[in-house]
Amino acid sequence: MDSNLSWDNLGWDSLGDQRVMVVVLAVAAIVLTGERTTWHVLRNVVTIAHEGGHAVIALLMGRELAGIKLHSDTSGVTLSRGKPRGPGMIFTALAGYPAPSLLGVGLAALIGLDLITVLLWVVVALLAILLTQIRNAFGVLTVVLTGGAAVAVMVWGNERTALGFACAVTWLLLIGGLRAVIELQRSRRAQGSGRRGGPPVTSDADQLAWLSHVPGVLWVTVFFVLSLVCIVAGGWLMLSWNP
Template identity: 50%
Template sequence: METDSTSFTELWDRVVGTQPDPSEWLVAVTALIALAAIVPYGVWRLTRNAVTIAHEGGHGLVALLSGRKLDGIRLHSDTSGLTVSRGKPTGLGMILTAAAGYTAPSLLGLAGAWLLAAGHITALLWGAVLLLAAMLIMIRNAYGLLTVVLTGALFFLISWFTDADVQAGFAYAAVWFLLLGGVRPVFELQRKRAGGRAPESDADQLHRLTGIPAALWLFFFYVVALGSLLIGARLLLEPAF
């Protein structure tokens, strides 16, 4: 029993403990890696799946926190997704749920940047594993199960089997990706709406729920995404530089 207790204590200390600040080159290189995963369209068609996980996870989490019943989440191979919840069709809970999707990747990135700035690299990796495991319970299609399992497995393997430098590099790349990747979907939504190809977008649903023009909701998404990127970048760069 003492050995088990000691092992648990060591594991807990490993998770909540702090790690040294990374070198300047690691912070810069991981930012470039994240950009390379977002800017080229061919690569983005694959990596956008991770943003969709965060987007739909945001809808799901806020639905639960606002008292709605979460029926399930679907992730599709075209990087779209659908979160279904039950409750009042109007009201604050529905508004918060609808607003959570496009803001979730950026806000998760900002939270991750705060953890990294505080030196909690391992806590970030394990936190991601726990969030993905919780989301897995609500996935309702095979492709969604596959993407969430693979993403969670990647975070777990990095956190458990690699050394501190690899963990730091992966964690910084992941946070940069969320911060930068949270911006591009908002631009894509704007283009789709301009072409009349997104009549049921989150911004349009929010317009019907609140009476506030969809364009203002789109502006709100931009403010959250760009604000999170600026603050998050400062948090990531300040310790290293």
């Protein structure tokens, strides 16, 4: 695949065609994340980014990373050692839900800068680093398959395929990040808002409420607003670039 891959050499008839592709993929992401069966499969990618966010911030906060597990029900857990309370734990718990959306904005910026090949290498590199921390078989399989898809596009895909894959992954992270936040609040309503007097480990929002004494619903609101902002920003980056 051309190492200088950019909008200019994709053979589109017009810039409008490029923008149509971005919009079509956005609609596809909305439809696929809204359908239960496909979302159950695609959510694994969002979970990878979610747990990766926990892991990165845990390390930045000086905590010792003990491993990551990804489960077949699309849930995951990132284990770290350190003080059970305090800023380090708060920021670690906070990082998960914003991570897919923020990563999506970062990838959208690379698309806007005509750095499609760089984007694919970034995805592969991040997954390779994450793989070193995976501690269960399903997690290894999920990360390897996801990385393998990116490698396959780089090796066998043409320029349009690479761009379409990059935009599709970016929209999945952006739209899927919002869908995950909506699911979080639905789950909290179904299970209750957490136990009083002890650490409510049922969700990141409830854990944050226990750690910070800020109501869990406010944390969910923060996640929701941030996800919406990232969708707008990511979409703008992909649609407004004019090489």
